[in-house]
Amino acid sequence: MRIPIPLILALGVVVGAFVTIVIQINIQVLGSWDSRYAAFNGTHVYQTGPMIGTRYKTLYLGYGTAYFQNPVSVYYLQTVRSGSAGGASDLGGYLPIRVIIESGSLPTNTYITWTDPYGGATRKLYFVAGSNRGYVLGMYKTSTGAQVNVAIPVYYVVEVSQVRLYPMERAAVVASEACSVVRNAGFTGAYNYVFAVLDNQAYDCAYNSWSSTTVGWTQVASSATTAALYPSPTYYRVAVTVGSSAISLYLSYWYTLDSDPGFFTVRPG
Numbered sequence: 001m002r003i004p005i006p007l008i009l010a011l012g013v014v015v016g017a018f019v020t021i022v023i024q025i026n027i028q029v030l031g032s033w034d035s036r037y038a039a040f041n042g043t044h045v046y047q048t049g050p051m052i053g054t055r056y057k058t059l060y061l062g063y064g065t066a067y068f069q070n071p072v073s074v075y076y077l078q079t080v081r082s083g084s085a086g087g088a089s090d091l092g093g094y095l096p097i098r099v100i101i102e103s104g105s106l107p108t109n110t111y112i113t114w115t116d117p118y119g120g121a122t123r124k125l126y127f128v129a130g131s132n133r134g135y136v137l138g139m140y141k142t143s144t145g146a147q148v149n150v151a152i153p154v155y156y157v158v159e160v161s162q163v164r165l166y167p168m169e170r171a172a173v174v175a176s177e178a179c180s181v182v183r184n185a186g187f188t189g190a191y192n193y194v195f196a197v198l199d200n201q202a203y204d205c206a207y208n209s210w211s212s213t214t215v216g217w218t219q220v221a222s223s224a225t226t227a228a229l230y231p232s233p234t235y236y237r238v239a240v241t242v243g244s245s246a247i248s249l250y251l252s253y254w255y256t257l258d259s260d261p262g263f264f265t266v267r268p269g
Contacts, residue, residue, distance in 0.1 A: 029268045031062020032097050032164040045266040054169045054198040056256040060266045061097040063234040069262030071223040076253040079216030080195045084140045088119035091138035091150050094251040099163035104245030117236045137185045147189035151182035170196035179205035
């Protein structure tokens with residue numbers, strides 16, 4: 001039985017001052033951050049420690065408004081490789097920021113497939129069971145027309161019925177595992193690469209070696225103390241069923257900084 005809130009308040013007045021009424025509202029943030037140096041306090045994502053020593057540092061995966069103590073430049077991941085042909089086949093732009101488990105359990109050791117609602121490309125997500133490692137998978141096309149299969153390693157954190165993820169630095173990448181995941185993803189490219197996007201590094205699965213590459217980071221603010229993180233549209237929700245589990249993928253931009261701003265805070269939404 002549901003009792004209207006006005007009636008509850010009226011009852012509180014009648015019974016007297018010994019009745020305390022508590023109305024709790026749970027706020028959920030649609031986005032992700034690196035929990036090693038950031039946290040969510042109910043309204044803002046804020047910096048809690050020094051940012052990691054990568055060329056690009058995760059600010060926030062999602063949308064909102066960011067504030068910085070010191071001026072910094074802000075970027076989003078547009079393509080996995082600057083100079084690639086672009087278009088629907090490129091991996092970048094709207095990527096997973098949150099996964100909501102609607103029913104069942106989180107699908108692990110399997111490929112979660114969806115169609116990019118912005119560009120129409122097929123993309124996949126893979127969570128390794130019993131670990132904090134996952135992979136965002138897709139393809140890009142080079143300027144010569146060659147197709148390349150790509151895995152972007154990410155961390156994932158399960159929070160009850162939600163999964164938060166953020167990009168992984170090169171030092172933490174398990175290259176052999178990543179190559180196995182991308183090789184078996186069912187993409188049609190002739191080459192397989194793993195991109196540590198925060199470090200601008202690519203791992204060639206044929207030659208088992210890392211090399212520097214130019215990831216397609218697009219600048220959205222320069223020497224700024226405030227930055228608007230608002231792609232258009234702000235996000236997509238994609239419903240996916242894997243076996244007996246139903247999940248929702250939330251897709252938006254991955255935002256990074258080129259230096260530690262002293263402190264930052266992001267107001268989501």
